[in-house]
Amino acid sequence: MDTADHGVTTLAKLKAAGISEHAIATRCRTCGPWQRLFGKVVLLHTGAPDREQFLRAVFAHLGPGTVLTGADALRRHGARLEVPRGSVHVLVPANRRVGSPSGVIVERTTRTPRTIEADGLLLAAPARACIDAARKQPGCDSVDQILLATLRDDLCSLFELETELEQGSQRGAATVRARLRDLSGKLSSINEQRARRICAASRIPAPLWHAALTDAEDRPLTVVSAHWPDLDLSWDFTPSGHHAKLLNEQGRAAVHTPPRMLARDAARVRTLLETAYLMAGDRSASHTP
Numbered sequence: 001m002d003t004a005d006h007g008v009t010t011l012a013k014l015k016a017a018g019i020s021e022h023a024i025a026t027r028c029r030t031c032g033p034w035q036r037l038f039g040k041v042v043l044l045h046t047g048a049p050d051r052e053q054f055l056r057a058v059f060a061h062l063g064p065g066t067v068l069t070g071a072d073a074l075r076r077h078g079a080r081l082e083v084p085r086g087s088v089h090v091l092v093p094a095n096r097r098v099g100s101p102s103g104v105i106v107e108r109t110t111r112t113p114r115t116i117e118a119d120g121l122l123l124a125a126p127a128r129a130c131i132d133a134a135r136k137q138p139g140c141d142s143v144d145q146i147l148l149a150t151l152r153d154d155l156c157s158l159f160e161l162e163t164e165l166e167q168g169s170q171r172g173a174a175t176v177r178a179r180l181r182d183l184s185g186k187l188s189s190i191n192e193q194r195a196r197r198i199c200a201a202s203r204i205p206a207p208l209w210h211a212a213l214t215d216a217e218d219r220p221l222t223v224v225s226a227h228w229p230d231l232d233l234s235w236d237f238t239p240s241g242h243h244a245k246l247l248n249e250q251g252r253a254a255v256h257t258p259p260r261m262l263a264r265d266a267a268r269v270r271t272l273l274e275t276a277y278l279m280a281g282d283r284s285a286s287h288t289p
Contacts, residue, residue: 135172
């Protein structure tokens with residue numbers, strides 16, 4: 001039936017397709033082939049709905065303006081999370097007076113989230129979905145799982161999560177804030193592991209990691225992610241790129257690749273490093289007496 005979405009439809013759509021109320025009621029009886037969900041939503045088969053059908057039923061029940069957030073939204077954004085077992089978490093405008101059906105967290109919000117449409121559903125942007133999910137977790141381990149999955153799969157940056165946490169609801173935020181602080185070190189370690197793998201696969205020698213650099217008068221200048229001292233070439237893979245900018249302003253060779261590039265385009269990072277290394281070698285040779 002073309003009125004159905006993953007086997008889920010509404011009474012209004014069935015009637016518009018020419019099916020009478022009596023026929024619908026007959027098919028939705030205890031022994032019938034259909035069943036009613038949330039009153040006006042119909043599942044066109046017997047048995048419990050799967051997660052996808054349940055999501056579709058929630059959206060059909062709550063109507064326009066509904067936004068999926070939490071773990072279900074994160075999975076649809078690409079986070080490698082286990083299939084959620086808890087309630088479906090959705091956002092609706094604050095002026096909507098709707099209840100929360102069994103198995104659904106309906107959160108009314110005055111902060112309309114940035115949304116992305118995927119397969120007919122509106123999803124809260126990754127940072128919002130992550131913080132919404134983390135705030136609902138029962139303990140530190142499950143909070144860490146949500147935060148690390150979002151950061152590991154590069155759905156958004158640590159800065160975006162921190163900003164969302166400060167701007168959003170503060171209910172349940174204290175634990176999330178503390179875990180974000182603790183996870184910043186783990187995130188740096190993840191980025192370094194990616195960087196080391198990229199270097200190992202490249203055609204250039206291994207650098208010095210966490211190199212402390214000095215200026216022309218041997219005064220401490222900055223600490224870079226990686227450095228090739230023979231060519232005075234630095235690699236900065238911090239989010240801001242501040243260290244590379246500082247070095248470039250002083251006429252020293254430095255390349256910046258943000259963490260997102262490390263995660264999503266290792267081949268491009270490798271090419272940038274190899275090119276920068278060759279150019280630094282040419283520059284060094286041209287300055288050799």
